[in-house]
Amino acid sequence: VTGCIQNVYLGPMSSVEYYGAYDAQYAGLPDYSYVHEVFVSKEQGSVILNTTLETAFLTLNNGYFDISDQTLRITDAIIYHSGDLHTDPFASRLEFVEVDGSTSAVGLKTPLALYDLSLSITGDINLIEGGDLTVNNSLELYSGRLNIQNSDLYLSESIQINTLTNGNGYIIAENNGFVKKIFSNDSDTDFHLPIGTSNYFSDI
Numbered sequence: 404v405t406g407c408i409q410n411v412y413l414g415p416m417s418s419v420e421y422y423g424a425y426d427a428q429y430a431g432l433p434d435y436s437y438v439h440e441v442f443v444s445k446e447q448g449s450v451i452l453n454t455t456l457e458t459a460f461l462t463l464n465n466g467y468f469d470i471s472d473q474t475l476r477i478t479d480a481i482i483y484h485s486g487d488l489h490t491d492p493f494a495s496r497l498e499f500v501e502v503d504g505s506t507s508a509v510g511l512k513t514p515l516a517l518y519d520l521s522l523s524i525t526g527d528i529n530l531i532e533g534g535d536l537t538v539n540n541s542l543e544l545y546s547g548r549l550n551i552q553n554s555d556l557y558l559s560e561s562i563q564i565n566t567l568t569n570g571n572g573y574i575i576a577e578n579n580g581f582v583k584k585i586f587s588n589d590s591d592t593d594f595h596l597p598i599g600t601s602n603y604f605s606d607i
Contacts, residue, residue, distance in 0.1 A: 544572030
C-alpha cells in the first residue's frame with residue numbers, strides 16, 4: 404500500500420482517512436469491511452477499493468475513490484467536496500441501503516457509469532451535476548426512487564431491471580432528463596420500465 408491510512412477502527416463508530424499526494428493506493432481493507440465513515444483527502448490520485456465495503460458516509464474531500472471491480476454499499480450518503488468517484492462501467496457495483504430509516508434524499512454526482520446500481524431505501528437518490536448516468540448490467544429498484552432530474556439515464560441493451568410488485572421503487576423523470584434504452588434490431592422481448600413523477604408511478 405502506498406500513501407497513508409489514518410484512524411482504522413472497524414466497528415460501529417469506525418473511521419478511515421486516506422490522505423497524501425500519491426498517484427494511487429489500494430484501500431487495504433479486510434475482506435467484506437464495514438467502516439462507519441470513510442474520508443478521501445488526497446491531494447491527487449485515487450484510492451482503489453480492494454474489497455466489498457459498507458459505509459454510512461463516504462466523504463470525498465479531494466482526489467478520487469475508485470470502486471474498481473468491487474461493491475460499494477452506502478447506508479447514508481456520499482458527501483462531495485472537491486473529490487469524486489471513479490468506476491469501471493463493466494465491473495463496479497454501487498448499492499444504497501437504508502439501515503436506520505434516516506435516508507431522505509441523497510445526491511449522486513454525474514457523469515457516472517456503473518455495472519450495477521441497487522436501491523433499497525425509503526427516500527430518493529437525486530442525480531446531480533447534470534451529467535449522464537449509464538447502467539450496463541442491472542438496475543435494482545427494490546425501494547426508493549432514482550430521480551434523474553436534468554440528467555439522462557442510459558440503459559444498455561442487456562440491462563436487467565429488478566423491482567418489487569409494491570411500486571415503491573421506480574425512476575422519477577419529470578424535469579429535463581431522458582431515459583434512453585438500447586434495443587437490438589431483432590429484439591422481440593417485452594421490456595418494462597418503472598417510471599413516474601414525484602406524485603405517481605406507472606409501469607410502461
